[in-house]
Amino acid sequence: MVGKSARQRRLVDEVEALYEWIDAQLGRDPVRAGRCAACGACCDFVTYDHLLFVTPPELIYLSDKLGTDGLKQMTSGRCPYQQASQCTVHAYRFAGCRIFCCRGEADFQSELTEAALRRLKAICERFEVPYRYADLATALTCFVTSSDRSAAGPCPGDRRG
Numbered sequence: 001m002v003g004k005s006a007r008q009r010r011l012v013d014e015v016e017a018l019y020e021w022i023d024a025q026l027g028r029d030p031v032r033a034g035r036c037a038a039c040g041a042c043c044d045f046v047t048y049d050h051l052l053f054v055t056p057p058e059l060i061y062l063s064d065k066l067g068t069d070g071l072k073q074m075t076s077g078r079c080p081y082q083q084a085s086q087c088t089v090h091a092y093r094f095a096g097c098r099i100f101c102c103r104g105e106a107d108f109q110s111e112l113t114e115a116a117l118r119r120l121k122a123i124c125e126r127f128e129v130p131y132r133y134a135d136l137a138t139a140l141t142c143f144v145t146s147s148d149r150s151a152a153g154p155c156p157g158d159r160r161g
């Protein structure tokens with residue numbers, strides 16, 4: 001379990017290193033990665049018909065950077081971190097936000113996503129955080145912060161079976 005501890009700091013450092021790795025992969029092949037115009041359209045998930053999936057380590061990372069009060073629930077079809085078409089958490093945005101580009105190659109994005117998820121799964125195993133790959137609305141609803149237990153609480157569906 002991960003509390004506000006040196007262990008959590010290591011987890012946060014590992015997610016940060018992963019994001020740096022993703023950014024480096026994108027920078028190595030900008031043509032296949034695609035050039036994002038930062039229009040913000042894909043952050044309005046319902047209108048754009050897009051889903052953003054995230055994992056617990058990414059939410060732990062974001063919570064660490066923003067503080068518990070900084071985490072928001074989705075109250076509409078739009079990402080709660082978007083304001084006036086701008087990402088308010090750009091430096092801390094999720095792996096999916098970094099990798100997806102409407103102007104990039106789907107195969108490239110798919111391969112990079114799989115590689116990133118393998119690393120996120122490994123982080124979960126190392127830090128005993130339940131791995132889950134959930135859409136942002138569900139993930140934010142299920143995310144529970146606590147000082148002495150896992151920062152990623154189980155979703156109701158995790159208890160089935």
Ligand code: SF4
Binds near residue numbers: 086087097
């Ligand atoms: S975190 Fe930022 S980039 Fe990602 S969906 Fe939300 S507003 Fe868009």
Ligand code: SF4
Binds near residue numbers: 037040041042043103
């Ligand atoms: S990926 Fe495309 S839709 Fe999304 S912000 Fe960039 S240019 Fe706009």
